[in-house]
Amino acid sequence: xxxxxxxxxxxxxxxxxxxxxxxxxxxxxxxxxxxxxxxxxxxxxxxxxxxxxxxxxxxxxxxxxxxxxxxxxxxxxxxxxxxxxxxxxxxxxxxxxxxxxxxxxxxxxxxxxxxxx
Numbered sequence: 001x002x003x004x005x006x007x008x009x010x011x012x013x014x015x016x017x018x019x020x021x022x023x024x025x026x027x028x029x030x031x032x033x034x035x036x037x038x039x040x041x042x043x044x045x046x047x048x049x050x051x052x053x054x055x056x057x058x059x060x061x062x063x064x065x066x067x068x069x070x071x072x073x074x075x076x077x078x079x080x081x082x083x084x085x086x087x088x089x090x091x092x093x094x095x096x097x098x099x100x101x102x103x104x105x106x107x108x109x110x111x112x113x114x115x116x117x
Contacts, residue, residue: 018063019113021056023106028052028099035059071117079115086111 025032033048036055039062043051063069077085086108102110 017110017114018056018060018117019110021059023102023110024098024100025052025056026100031099032056069117072111072115074117077115082108082111082115 021032029048029052032052032055033043034051036051036053036058037043039058040054043054043058046054060069072082072085073079086104089102089107089111090104
């Protein structure tokens, strides 16, 4: 149980960006459903699809509760830096471990949505 929990926490940490969660959950329904049920036991009787989608809201609520609801703008990232972030994102060696692979267009949209909350 401990290793399963640690794996789920690691999965959650990799996917803790609200925009990325909403973009990803359908590609990792089982994992998102488990995370959703960890945050909200009322989801135990819901289908995996419902629990997975609701996991996004549950993670948002948790991120807000612990004070990590932070945008790129909040971290003083300039809008003019967004293109460089997008262009550099494909150089990250482990991006292929994400449940859903993004192309540059996807990344551009996600970064722009993540800029301001």
